[in-house]
Amino acid sequence: MGPKTDRRQQHGEESRQRILDAAVEIAAERGYEGTSMSLVRQRSGMPNSSIYWHFRDKDHLFAAVIDRSYHLWRDRLLDLISARDRSVPRLRQFQDIATAVADSLLERPEFLSLGLMLTLERRPVEAKARERFVEIRTEVHDFARDEFADILHGLPEDRRADLALRLAEFTIATADGVFLAYQLNPDAYDLHGAFATLGTAADALLERWLSES
Amino acid sequence: MGPKTDRRQQHGEESRQRILDAAVEIAAERGYEGTSMSLVRQRSGMPNSSIYWHFRDKDHLFAAVIDRSYHLWRDRLLDLISARDRSVPRLRQFQDIATAVADSLLERPEFLSLGLMLTLERRPVEAKARERFVEIRTEVHDFARDEFADILHGLPEDRRADLALRLAEFTIATADGVFLAYQLNPDAYDLHGAFATLGTAADALLERWLSES
DNA sequence: AAAATACTGGATCGATTGGTCCAGTAAGGA
DNA sequence: TCCTTACTGGACCAATCGATCCAGTATTTT
Numbered sequence: 001m002g003p004k005t006d007r008r009q010q011h012g013e014e015s016r017q018r019i020l021d022a023a024v025e026i027a028a029e030r031g032y033e034g035t036s037m038s039l040v041r042q043r044s045g046m047p048n049s050s051i052y053w054h055f056r057d058k059d060h061l062f063a064a065v066i067d068r069s070y071h072l073w074r075d076r077l078l079d080l081i082s083a084r085d086r087s088v089p090r091l092r093q094f095q096d097i098a099t100a101v102a103d104s105l106l107e108r109p110e111f112l113s114l115g116l117m118l119t120l121e122r123r124p125v126e127a128k129a130r131e132r133f134v135e136i137r138t139e140v141h142d143f144a145r146d147e148f149a150d151i152l153h154g155l156p157e158d159r160r161a162d163l164a165l166r167l168a169e170f171t172i173a174t175a176d177g178v179f180l181a182y183q184l185n186p187d188a189y190d191l192h193g194a195f196a197t198l199g200t201a202a203d204a205l206l207e208r209w210l211s212e213s
Numbered sequence: 214m215g216p217k218t219d220r221r222q223q224h225g226e227e228s229r230q231r232i233l234d235a236a237v238e239i240a241a242e243r244g245y246e247g248t249s250m251s252l253v254r255q256r257s258g259m260p261n262s263s264i265y266w267h268f269r270d271k272d273h274l275f276a277a278v279i280d281r282s283y284h285l286w287r288d289r290l291l292d293l294i295s296a297r298d299r300s301v302p303r304l305r306q307f308q309d310i311a312t313a314v315a316d317s318l319l320e321r322p323e324f325l326s327l328g329l330m331l332t333l334e335r336r337p338v339e340a341k342a343r344e345r346f347v348e349i350r351t352e353v354h355d356f357a358r359d360e361f362a363d364i365l366h367g368l369p370e371d372r373r374a375d376l377a378l379r380l381a382e383f384t385i386a387t388a389d390g391v392f393l394a395y396q397l398n399p400d401a402y403d404l405h406g407a408f409a410t411l412g413t414a415a416d417a418l419l420e421r422w423l424s425e426s
Numbered sequence: 427a428a429a430a431t432a433c434t435g436g437a438t439c440g441a442t443t444g445g446t447c448c449a450g451t452a453a454g455g456a
Numbered sequence: 457t458c459c460t461t462a463c464t465g466g467a468c469c470a471a472t473c474g475a476t477c478c479a480g481t482a483t484t485t486t
Contacts, residue, residue: 029334029335029336030246030334030335030336031244031246031247031330031333031334032247033243033244033246033247034244034245034246034334034336113333116329116333116393117244117330117333117334119393119396119397120244120326120329120330120333120393120396121242121243121244121247121330122242122243122396123242123243123247134397134398137397166410169394169407169410170387170407170410170411170414172390172394173387173390173391173393173394173407174383174386174387174390175390176389176390176393176394177385177386177387177388177389177390177391177393178386178390180329180332180333180386180389180390180393181382181385181386181389183332183333183335184332184347184350185347194382194383194386197379197382197383197418198383200418200421201383201414201417201418203421204414204417204418204420204421205410205413205414205417205418207417208413208416208417
């Protein structure tokens with residue numbers, strides 16, 4: 001318990017971050033199998049022993065990579081979303097949120113990119129990393145659901161909860177798909193346009209659901 | 214040029230298919246880097262020399278894997294889609310198509326699974342396999358666009374073309390996202406329900422677009 | 427019967443993989 | 457001052473990677 005700054009630990013933490021930075025970058029464009037430890041070693045400039053001192057093995061490194069890239073993305077998204085105007089009409093709120101998500105993904109695409117890869121790569125027993133993503137995914141899902149519930153004020157409680165849940169499922173799936181389409185051709189794809197459409201679609205779908213009951 | 218059946222070639226073709234079957238299966242759940250040639254060798258039961266006799270290298274094998282899994286999926290989807298009732302109202306047609314897509318993906322998930330992995334795995338120079346997927350993706354996109362244009366009969370030609378294109382982009386992206394959500398938790402996820410929602414959303418979005426002009 | 431074709435079997439290759447080992451070094455605590 | 461802790465540097469490991477080689481075996485063509 002050092003009450004004063006421990007330069008050793010400080011230095012160690014810097015090394016850890018250097019390793020994570022390199023690993024995030026590589027992992028986001030190559031996935032689990034495509035990311036070799038020697039590539040991480042080269043790009044981070046840290047020796048093998050340091051990497052394995054900070055992380056038990058490749059799987060644990062990836063779990064940390066997921067965590068780090070998630071927090072970077074989420075913090076940015078919360079920043080953008082919390083600044084929005086909540087007095088504006090519903091459709092407009094949907095589109096503002098959609099724009100915020102689009103911006104956050106353009107700035108920090110690593111988390112979703114890696115997460116979706118882990119979703120698809122169902123290797124026999126890869127354990128920790130994919131598991132961590134599933135947990136985070138639940139967190140994101142709950143957050144979206146609560147945001148929608150917030151916007152849906154004025155409805156009876158159980159109806160409101162049901163609609164918010166269904167909206168969250170639909171919009172998250174569509175956002176993933178739009179992000180994928182962007183990844184397929186980043187230069188030509190209009191990510192903001194696609195997310196604006198997603199906002200419109202969410203509003204139109206909700207309208208339909210409301211008129212059905 | 215054998216006018217009569219060449220038993221050598223017949224046998225060789227069988228081997229080729231055995232290799233492809235094994236490779237499709239492995240690739241769909243492990244991606245490019247995760248699929249080792251020795252795993253393909255073991256699961257297909259064919260020796261290394263046979264694999265490399267039929268396919269120049271791993272990359273060419275994967276291009277063939279993409280082709281094969283695509284055709285299996287597409288043939289099934291066309292079967293299901295062409296059998297639908299075209300006299301039914303628009304919303305119902307959207308939902309029928311959505312159900313057909315859901316069924317085809319449940320039966321033949323390999324193509325989309327592998328394709329989305331290749332979309333995300335942007336490794337430096339992997340060439341052929343990803344390239345092949347991009348080509349096919351365009352084909353699918355055009356097919357969806359034409360189907361929507363078909364349903365949108367009665368509209369002025371340029372408006373019809375524009376709406377069909379935007380509907381195709383939106384629905385394909387959402388379908389990808391829904392498929393991903395299913396991959397994340399195949400046992401608990403209601404794929405048919407999600408695709409039904411997609412059908413409704415497409416109809417609601419179209420209605421909104423039509424009322425805007 | 428001989429030659430050519432279409433494969434198969436299996437040993438083998440150098441490179442790379444994830445991971446270990448351990449002596450060394452710098453800093454903090456006693 | 458000495459001991460402990462926190463890390464680094466680099467050699468090293470068995471296993472696996474994608475790929476090659478070539479002698480052998482059917483089968484068909486000449």
